[in-house]
Amino acid sequence: MPRPDLPPLSTLQPFEATVRHGSMTAAARELHVTHGAVSRQVRTLERALGADLFVRGSRALTPTPQALRLAAAVRDALDRIEDAARAIARRPAAGPLTLSCEPTLLMRWLIPRLPGLARTAPDLTLHLSAAGGPVHFERDGIDVAIRRDDFPFPAGTYSARLFAEHVGPVHRPGGADVLLHTATRPGAWDDWRARTGEPHPAAAEQTLEHFSLTLQAAGAGVGTAIGPYALVHDDLERGTLAAPYGFVPDGTGYHLLARRPVESDPRTAALYAWLRTQTAEPGD
Structure with missing residues (x-):
């Protein structure tokens, strides 16, 4: 069946890669x-469509809104073709799965649980990378990532929710009456007070640079920190931390x-399951 509106197929993969990387190189x-070769294919596609797909500056290559829409469609089509080809060829994805995870969650929640993953999915091998913020799959060689939804996820990214974030004050029993703040979550105490209406008087306050340091300081008896439930669960179980006010959802979650889609790769499906x-949530 003729498809007169379909552009040259050979141009689509170079175009999609250029949009994704923001660079023909x-x-x-x-x-x-x-x-x-990439430049020629992109120009061929632009001639076929009768429209410029990039704003070409002296140092920047910016895709137009129409280019972003087309690139998303091409990316989705390529993923579907790859999945169908893999199913026909019966070649399941193999090898290690590279997982990027926010550093504090990686250290305090994920790594202690990895022996359980080894028992549940013995054929799954993970390569772990500690990172937060926006995810660049191709650039950083990442297959999957765990992130909190406190920033917009990039277009074309598939997201599978894991658990909601619950927070509350935590301290070492008998520790100092000091409020611990962090530069990376400066509004944590104010947000908790707004959600609970609870005052929390203290004799002093102290700010630490990283969020993980506030939890470490709380565990050492330096003071009281706002702790996400997932990150302090094990300390609560051991009795090294106490949560006198319990935990409340803060409106965010991890994904x-x-x-x-996670179900398109057996490794990702096993990890997600x-x-x-x-x-990771109170009451579980």
């Missing part, structure tokens, strides 16, 4: 071709992010 490197079984 990076797209050429990914596709193992020359910069000139498993991927370039394609296991993550959903882990205690």
Whole structure:
């Protein structure tokens, strides 16, 4: 069946890679071709569509809104083709799965639970990377990521919710009456007070640079910190921390992010199924 509105298919992959990387040089490197080859394909696509797809500056290559829309459609189509080809060829994805996780969550929640993952999915091998904020799958060689939804997830990213964030004051029993603040979550105490209406008088206050340091300081008896339940659960179980006011949801949550739906890769599906079984909310 003729498709007169379909652009040259050979131009679509170089175009999509250029939009994703924001660079023809990076797209050429990914596709193992020359910069000139990518440039020619993009120009061919623009001529076929009768429209410019990029705003070309002296140092920047900015996709137009129409280009972003087309790139998202191309990316989705390529993912579907790859999934169908894998199913026909019966070649399941193999090898290690690279997981990027926010550092404090990685250290205090995920790593202590990895022996359980090894028992549940013995054939799954994880490579772990500690990072937060926006995820760049191709650039950083990441397959999946765990992130809190306190920033917009990039277009074209698939998100599978893991658990809601619950927070509350935590301290070492008998520790000092000092409020611990962090530069990375400066409004944590004010947000908690607004949600609970609870006052929390203290003789002094102290600010630490990183969020993980406030939890470490709380565990050492330096003072009281706002602690997410997932990050302090194990300390509560051991009795090294106490939560006198309990925990309340703060309106955010953690998600498993991927370039394609989690069920399309058996490794990602196994990881997601296991993550959903882990205690991360009060009452679980």
